[in-house]
Amino acid sequence: MREVTITDRLSSISEQLPYLLPEGLVAITLLAVVLANVILKGKDHRVYGWITLVGLLIAIGYLCFFSLTPPSSTLFFGLIQWDQHSQYVKVIALLGTILTTLWSLSASNEKFRSKGEYYVLVLGLLLGAMFLGASSHLLMVYLALETLSLSGYLATHLKEDKRSAESSMKYLLFGAVSSGVLLYSLSWVYGVTGTLNPLSPTFWSQLNGLPLLAQIVLGLGVTFAIAFKISAAPAHLWAPDVYETAPLPLVAFFSVVPKIAAATLLLRLGLVVSPETAAGLNSYWGTLWPQSSWLPCW
Structure with a gap:
């Protein structure tokens, strides 16, 4: 059997890139907003919102009507899971961001909405949510969570007043603690199993060899x-301050899109433990998706 080389891996990655075109379109839109912010320097703030809206509409249109189906359910060596769950989360996340952008454009008299950074951070939150909902590898979970968190820390302080600074600092401190706990746990998981891929056949067998207390x-x-x-208890203490002081469209975004992505991830990790449940729900999503995926496009 021929050994897999770096060239083979790069070739495999390049072949799988088209399946992440919705995320690519969001990233291109983010860069376009950054470039417009540099060129216009805040002279016409509505341009940022319209650029964001056009990019999001193209991404959701592609996802609804032209999305490709890969030959394998896992992409990029197991980092990304391509299934009905992940595609549905992407549609919901894009739809939520479109509504947030429209809301921001219709109430653009406030100071923070005249900044290109506002839409850059919204798109950063969207990217994190899209990747989090499609993650099947614990390393990818960490990267997606950090993308969400870093954008959230900055977005909370967009009003630049004393209360938003305080809530942003609380959010940052709680986020740093949760990231540290996650990294420490992942280091132990990797040390025990030799992998961070829950789909690996040795992952759960190695974990089951640990004492029950260690597993818990x-x-x-x-x-x-x-x-x-x-913001599930007991990790919800940051939520009240952030929801009170963050820009209102962002509060609506915070309260829906990241929660759906994280809940999908928890469901995915739970289904790995119970293949029978996974088969049943995959059948359900497979029936629901073709009938309902067109709805956000109207």
Whole structure:
């Protein structure tokens, strides 16, 4: 059997890139807003919102009507899971961001909405949510969570007043703790199993060899970090201050899109443990998706 070379891996990655075109369109839109912000220097703030809206409409249109189906359900060596769950989360996340952008454009008299950074951070939150909902590897989970968190820390302070600074600092401190707990737990998981891929056949067998208490501690460490994103107790203490002081469209975004992505991730991790449940729900999503995926496009 021929050994897999770096060239083979790069070729495989390049072949799989088209399946991430919706995320690519969002990233291109983000860069376009950054470039417009540099060129216009805040002279015409509505341009940023319209650029964001056009990019999001193209992305959701592609996802609804032209999205490709890859030959394998896992992409990029197991980092990304391509299934009905992930595609549905992307549609919901894009739709939520479109509504947030429209809301921001219709109430653009406030100071923070005249900044290109506002839409850059919204798109950063969207990218994190899209990748989080499609993650099947714990390393990808960490990267997606950090993308969400870093954008959220900055977005909370967009009003630049004393209360928003305080809430942003609380959010940052709680986020740093949850990231540290997650990294520490993942280091133990990798040390025990030799992999961070829950789909690996050796992953659960190695974890099951640990004492029950160790399994509970590691499971709680990973779950705590994800619970932080959906503001589930006891990792919800940051939510009241952030919801009171952040820009109102962002509060609506915070309260829906990241929660859906994180809940989908928790569901995916749970289904790995129970293949029978996974088969049943995949059949359900497979029936629902063709009938309902067109709805956000009207």
